[in-house]
Amino acid sequence: MIEMNGPEKPVIIDTDPGVDDALALILALRSPELHVKAITTVNGNTSLRQSTENALRILEIVALPDPPPVIPGAAIPLNREPIPSASIHGRDGLGEITFLKDRRGKKKYTPPRHKPEPTYAPGAIIELVNEHPGEITIITLGPLTNIALALQTDPGLSRHVKEIITMGGAYSVPGNVTPAAEFNFYCDPEAAQEVIGSGIPLTLVGLDVTRSARLSRHALMNATKKRTRLNQFLRDSTEFVMDFYREREGYHGCCVHDALAVMAAIDGSIIGTKRAHVEIETEGKLTAGMSVADLRPYARGKTGAPNATIALYVDSTRFEQQLLERITDA
Ligand code: BDR
Ligand code: CA
Numbered sequence: 001m002i003e004m005n006g007p008e009k010p011v012i013i014d015t016d017p018g019v020d021d022a023l024a025l026i027l028a029l030r031s032p033e034l035h036v037k038a039i040t041t042v043n044g045n046t047s048l049r050q051s052t053e054n055a056l057r058i059l060e061i062v063a064l065p066d067p068p069p070v071i072p073g074a075a076i077p078l079n080r081e082p083i084p085s086a087s088i089h090g091r092d093g094l095g096e097i098t099f100l101k102d103r104r105g106k107k108k109y110t111p112p113r114h115k116p117e118p119t120y121a122p123g124a125i126i127e128l129v130n131e132h133p134g135e136i137t138i139i140t141l142g143p144l145t146n147i148a149l150a151l152q153t154d155p156g157l158s159r160h161v162k163e164i165i166t167m168g169g170a171y172s173v174p175g176n177v178t179p180a181a182e183f184n185f186y187c188d189p190e191a192a193q194e195v196i197g198s199g200i201p202l203t204l205v206g207l208d209v210t211r212s213a214r215l216s217r218h219a220l221m222n223a224t225k226k227r228t229r230l231n232q233f234l235r236d237s238t239e240f241v242m243d244f245y246r247e248r249e250g251y252h253g254c255c256v257h258d259a260l261a262v263m264a265a266i267d268g269s270i271i272g273t274k275r276a277h278v279e280i281e282t283e284g285k286l287t288a289g290m291s292v293a294d295l296r297p298y299a300r301g302k303t304g305a306p307n308a309t310i311a312l313y314v315d316s317t318r319f320e321q322q323l324l325e326r327i328t329d330a
Pocket of ligand 2: 015016017018020021044045141142258
């Protein structure tokens with residue numbers, strides 16, 4: 001039984017699916033607390049074209065009667081080359097499901113039938129936020145290029161966004177793509193800095209907590225016994241990344257970073273937070289994309305006032321339970 005955590009929140013989800021993005025989108029679309037008004041896509045885990053196709057595929061699998069529009073955005077970072085797609089998500093960004101064949105040798109997953117909107121994500125974000133001033137929460141699950149472009153185009157936008165909840169950064173722990181930087185901020189550090197400096201109320205859900213936002217293979221298998229298209233998709237899309245974790249860490253499961261950002265939007269009590277001043281390194285040779293949080297005691301005044309709320313604790317057991325309850329067909 002899904003319990004509601006407060007009234008429905010209108011959200012835009014900006015994403016680069018990505019296996020954990022896929023689970024995060026399924027969670028958002030199946031959670032009554034959120035009203036997903038648009039899904040905007042960005043280059044990151046995979047190319048913009050593939051991210052967009054993946055978002056459409058996820059919508060088809062969730063099969064809502066009135067699905068939100070999928071709107072493509074930035075194909076490259078603000079002023080850097082795109083980095084090669086993250087090997088952890090497979091060649092198609094969705095754990096290589098598009099290469100799977102059924103017993104008769106036919107593709108198990110054919111291209112989605114739905115098409116993206118013919119509009120551009122930064123413009124669509126501006127329009128939606130200005131139509132609903134002070135109401136929209138933006139949840140970002142990929143590089144922040146689309147949001148930075150929207151802010152550059154309409155500098156007044158920052159006054160009208162209710163809140164941004166971002167999966168990105170590593171504040172008291174090492175990075176994942178480099179020793180210093182987390183993937184989403186590393187892809188487009190300038191965009192991340194622009195968003196963090198925008199004055200929009202920000203909750204940063206980084207590796208400090210998302211490394212503990214785990215989904216075990218055993219729990220997933222148990223929760224997806226019923227034969228449905230969604231359950232099959234969950235099993236198929238996570239297999240590749242779970243193999244990756246088993247080989248790298250001996251863990252039978254995977255981290256689902258982005259799903260924790262969505263869960264925090266649904267139920268803020270899943271994370272414990274601290275206010276801090278944060279800046280993103282845009283110049284360092286070894287530290288590009290590093291999220292530098294002033295977590296020193298009495299830091300205020302040395303680097304500037306706190307400009308973000310950082311997640312530092314997570315109830316991982318409750319996270320996994322709630323995630324499975326919501327994303328699987330029981
Ligand atoms: C982030 O990087 C991506 O690979 C994931 O989808 C997540 O958004 C974690 O560092
Ligand atoms: Ca992502």
